[in-house]
Amino acid sequence: MKIFWRYDDNGKIILERWKIKRLLEQEFKTNENNRSELLREKRKNILTIADRTEVISFILSIVESFPPIIKKFPNGKELTKEDLEEEVLKGLNSYFSNDFLSTLKSQKLQLFKDPIDKCCLPFLGKVVVTTMDTIEEIEYKNFESTFWDKQIIKKEYCKIEYKENDAVFYKFCYKICNNDTKRLSSLMTLLGYLMHTYKDPSKAFAVIFTDQEISDNDEAQGGVGKSILGRALSYVRRVSYFDGRNQRVKDINAFSGFERYTEIYLMEDMNKNFNFDSMIQVITGILPLKKLWENVDNISFKESGKFCMTCNYIPTGSGGYSEERRQEYFEVGNYFGKNKTPLSEFGHRLFDEWDDEEWNKFYAFMIECVQLYLRHGIISAKKINVVAKQIIQRTNLDFYNYFHPRFTEGQKVWDKESELKNFVKLYPDYRRISARQFTSWIFQYLRLNNIDYTQEPADLRKRIIIL
Template sequence: MIVENINGSFYKIAPNNGNIKVIIEKAKLLNFWENLGYRKLILKSGKYELVKVNENSIVEIVEDYRLADEVRTYLETLNHQIVFEEFLKKDYASSSLIKSLKGIEIKFSNGNSNEAQFFYKNGVVKISSTAHSITPYNEYEGYIWKDQVVDRVFSPTSEYKKSEFASFVNKLSGLDSNRFKSLRSIIGYMLHSYKDPTNSPAIILLDEDMDMEQEEAKGGKGKSLLARGIGKIIPYYFKEGKNFNKNFPFSGLEKHHKMIFIDDIKKGFDFESLFAIITGDFSFEKKFKNEEVISFSESPKILISSNYMVSGVRGFSEERRKVEFEVSSYYGPHLTPFEDFGHRLFDDWDEMEWTRFDSFMLFCCKEFLKHGLVKADSINLADNKLKNDTDPKFIEFMDEEITNDCKIDKRELFNSFKEKYKPDFILLSSNQFTKWLKIWASSRGHITKIDKSNSKQYFEVIIKR
């Protein structure tokens, strides 16, 4: 190889007493990587992660070997292998040099209360309650994670009502128009990455035919398939409910995940353990790594499927942190979605079906932005909650005993109950019985008051009419 003087973008090749001398200039090497989009992402902890920014907006976390790969690819196209050999000798892609890359602090966009954003191959789809638009990534003023980009072109269609997934969701709603509207709003809420600081509850999917007395878990209603559908638009983290309480339950969670789906939780699941995640910054640990923290605004929403009632601390603090939806019995052992549609949802779809699916899902988001979370009327949920929080025999007793406005000696009522069902409630305390009275009255919508008079406690009830 005859060399006079060659000046590359970050190196020089020059003759040197009959030999060849290669000089790699570190400042220019950093500039070479930065022109390719490599940056040092500054974390809130003060540490950093190596990232690559594509099309001015799309951010991916990368390993440091990618820097060496870029150098090698560039030099191979110029047939300057001798430079790569020099590059390898001194390990120019070391952490000490990476630290000198331009640092950036990125606030990722999650939309706002009036606008949702979705990311497809052909650009950023912005959705409001009335319209949509598509912005190319090189014109988008914001950043997204690469793993948020859906590997499909968004091409809206007015035929979204013909979507198989729309039909599936309608059947999960029991073919009831009001419940269908509620479930569409839930889908829209889960799709929208924006989190309202005052109201961002977990969504809990339950079976409408849950048998509290037999404690029978039936399942197979399509709850998991619904979650998969949401996950076809936004990246989500899947966690089996039976393994939730093991060490590091969120060890696989990544920053780009916008939903946590806890599937098929066990009976007795402690919903209260999620309170901090639902209402504040999300801190979690990964095995052999330090604790990570995701701010509330960027943390994922939570979706839970259960064949059992989900309880925590009863009252407003629990109720404002969750929205429950009873999934119909349209599907089950008697009929699966595969048997219903004649093929697998998602896996066996053609391009047109995906187009209808995308348009239906973003229509759900439009509805959420317009109407908010629409709560469905209870089918069996109110009664199941009452059974879960008290006892079926207690409910039977109270419904028979209290039929009109009354004022009853609480101790006499307590003793009458224990006498009727002895010996089942021999260990039931007076305090627990009082709690049950309040829960029963609240569930039935009655107005109650407990008064003391002449060393006696009276339970006063005004019946809801």
């Protein structure tokens, strides 16, 4: 019997805090990083965050396990289960206050991270450990580490062999890759990278899913399937969301929606004015989580998750190698859009209307993505319109339509004054543009395309010579 009380000389029950503390510590610990947060191991190697209500329920369940009459005294009095329960309920604010609970022994919260050569996916009942060549199923009681309950995939794993033409999500990915197997391999390695929680400082970058098409106006395309990729990841890893349309990265509470146990930070619909420079520090270093009325919780690089962004536009920034190496673009093809949706294509809503067999095919494909990544690393997709869209955003579509065809035809010498006159003749709306502005657009085009050039003559710089 778990005794957490004593009797005074008159036989009255007195609950003893130190005994309650020892009893609770068999089931609960405080988070070493946040003593107000309680941890509980509900099942072997699966941790959960507990609250005061669970603590009280735990004590009351112990009381409930006692016999109806707990003790008989020589004077004929009895201590009943109801008497003990009454004392517990009367002392809730005293014996189970947040201040008291914060005195429980602490435990260092160490979220499980994949090793460099394995990806461990925690399904219901078992962990699926994937290497580049093997798939092994391990029961939690035999696993060497601990998971958060919020990391657990709420599906049972069933290993199957699937035919590519029969798997809906495979077909979806193939179509947004323009039916190109090389681009599909690239997409698969990016998904594999995001699902593999091991973090390598040399591979600290954001995966950016963007529209392939160039819009002929200031409206973005959208609806091509980027959000479906993000949703797919959420069925494998713990995802936190950032609303790029309404939130700003520079706000002090910018990442308040993120959590310590987040594995993928999905920043959706980043707007046209989003500056990527503001993200480099959190991608490569410490991620500060600041929630309203709380202190900043700094998450180290190895403990934090990976970043994935979706955007219709290309993020702006200072440019250069330091920025480029922190970005991995994938341009989503325009198979889907306003006139053709996944619903009209497949006849059902992806994820929402799948049976167990389709889910098994989905997980088989996602594990295949992990294996392809572990085997080859990131296979970068050939850029289609990323550079063109960067140029258009920094200049405009009219300039791009004027300059790009002439450059691709091999023109090597560009007289600044003549080109400006020709441009204004074709596009009269720009008759007030300055020579300096027009020349800066040319330089933007050349820089973003990594084209070397010089200017002649050295003193007047009237002409641009492509080297």
